[in-house]
């Protein structure tokens with residue numbers, strides 16, 4: 001996935017096609033005119049970025065708002081996985097990314113950075129009873145990192161270190177606690193914050209072993225916006241607001257306060273559910289919306305494809321077969337990324353939700369096609385012959401004789417497909433859609449309560465499948481093939 | 486009514502019909518007899534164009550069907566030909582091929598409604614009529630799976646009759662039935678005499694053929710070896726092959742028949 005994203009970014013950048021409105025309008029003009037600065041952030045990274053439903057908090061969030069205020073616009077925060085934020089910035093979905101991004105020469109080749117807004121070296125976290133005292137003790141050990149971060153790059157430079165990559169930092173810390181890995185490498189402020197507040201059985205050790213600085217990221221070509229952001233940043237620093245924000249998130253007071261979760265991390269804390277259930281409902285809603293829409297649209301599309309494949313005219317059946325082959329032969333995740341990140345290069349710029357639904361629909365249609373086709377082929381050839389011998393046309397026979405028998409047979413496999421769709425829809429989180437699984441990810445890191453959050457997420461998925469299986473059962477009963485009683 | 490002239494049908498290298506020629510008289514019950522694998526079913530399928538053939542010609546009333554290149558017209562021509570052939574020729578399949586999702590009545594009225602656009606009420610009237618003709622009054626709302634093999638066959642016969650073809654083909658109507666039912670089928674076929682249909686029955690059951698036939702065609706090696714009235718063919722076969730077939734039959738354990 002990572003390699004693919006790199007290629008995507010490269011493709012977008014290499015073609016040199018200006019994306020979004022950049023061609024017509026400068027980035028700064030666009031922000032000024034709309035009055036909105038769209039900020040991409042991976043809000044699973046306390047204390048820089050945290051989210052609870054639509055509510056964002058953290059140092060990066062405060063910086064984003066302060067800068068927006070200086071620019072006299074509103075900051076619109078969009079939560080996306082760290083993997084997804086850069087392609088989204090490239091394709092014009094965001095104006096800036098403020099997400100604890102380290103300024104590196106490699107990133108500077110494809111992206112613009114503001115002046116640094118915070119120094120943040122790399123640190124190491126280990127279990128309380130660990131004998132590892134710093135970065136030099138990692139040789140021969142397994143170290144967890146968040147995917148595509150500078151911590152990963154740094155560990156890749158060190159001999160003898162086995163790297164384990166995680167989507168979010170709290171998953172790495174959890175695995176450390178569970179003993180599967182020996183240490184976690186990440187930005188030192190984050191590790192200090194997390195070990196103090198939510199992972200008290202872990203500790204950060206050693207001094208920072210790299211000097212890194214975080215910058216606000218912009219797409220190539222947004223030079224005027226960068227100048228404005230830099231100026232805004234200086235004003236925030238000069239006015240003393242920066243110092244206040246720093247103290248709020250990294251000072252004594254921050255670590256002394258109960259913090260976001262405050263719960264003992266290993267306990268099942270139903271209080272978290274009580275507090276966050278409306279956010280979960282939103283996640284459930286999005287997941288259901290995506291899955292149901294894709295299923296409802298995918299069914300007729302899949303049926304049409306199946307009919308195209310079984311009818312005798314090659315000019316129709318071959319393209320249909322090729323479509324199915326293509327959609328089944330490529331991962332859904334890649335299809336989602338393609339539609340959202342690559343199509344804009346060709347001028348097709350769909351909002352995330354439509355991109356997600358489109359990808360899920362097109363993918364589901366291929367599988368539904370094959371289910372229905374198998375159903376049609378399982379009907380005895382004598383049925384078509386009998387219908388044709390009674391002078392029905394091919395399509396009359398299909399509609400009146402073959403398909404009604406097919407539908408009875410394909411209800412169970414189609415139910416499977418519907419359930420698979422429900423679960424596969426979690427992949428759309430990569431384009432910044434906070435559906436149920438991503439909601440779980442967000443809240444699990446926000447509250448460091450994985451033992452509460454994940455079983456609850458599983459339960460919600462289970463509840464979502466119930467109406468589907470109920471409906472299937474109803475159809476099966478209604479259409480039960482008449483057999484000898 | 487039907488004239489078959491030098492019909493050739495090949496499946497790859499094997500020639501299944503080898504210059505088959507015969508006539509079938511109108512409003513008669515003609516049986517095509519012959520050993521297994523001699524091409525009887527294939528001949529029947531050529532008669533209602535479920536199968537194309539490679540050479541020769543078939544004439545059904547005023548419809549001409551040519552084999553091979555001469556017969557292969559455009560798709561539209563072929564569709565049109567198929568329609569004209571099947572307007573005249575219905576078929577009762579060996580395995581009946583009933584529509585399992587429809588009731589007995591539903592099976593019978595489906596084609597009149599979709600093909601002839603008959604209103605449902607009228608189609609049902611026709612359907613009930615033919616179901617009662619084949620002795621299934623009262624079974625209209627049964628599904629095929631709820632009917633015995635013999636009853637399923639009757640539904641299948643009613644279904645073919647409801648489209649009112651001049652010719653009805655029967656492929657091995659006795660093969661799926663137990664001996665007692667064979668007699669019932671024979672009676673049923675004879676009871677259709679007043680409809681003045683041209684019936685063509687493929688069988689290798691000699692006793693059954695004897696019980697029902699007006700005319701008999703003896704098939705062997707993909708061609709009609711002998712044809713004539715039932716009396717002629719059964720009592721005085723003029724060809725050695727026919728005689729051998731009849732003899733082999735008589736030698737075997739005499740099956741329950743209508744004799």
Ligand SMILES: Nc1ncnc2c1ncn2[C@@H]1O[C@H](COP(=O)(O)OP(=O)(O)OP(=O)(O)O)[C@@H](O)[C@H]1O
Nearest residue numbers: 496501519520521522523524525526527528657689
């Ligand atoms: N679709 C096909 N492809 C290849 N060969 C076929 C095909 N259909 C039939 N045949 C061959 O053609 C020959 C005649 O078959 P057909 O079914 O017409 O025989 P039949 O006289 O009806 O025999 P039976 O009395 O056993 O039903 C057989 O040798 C069979 O194997």
Ligand SMILES: [Mg+2]
Nearest residue numbers: 525526527657
């Ligand atoms: Mg046969």
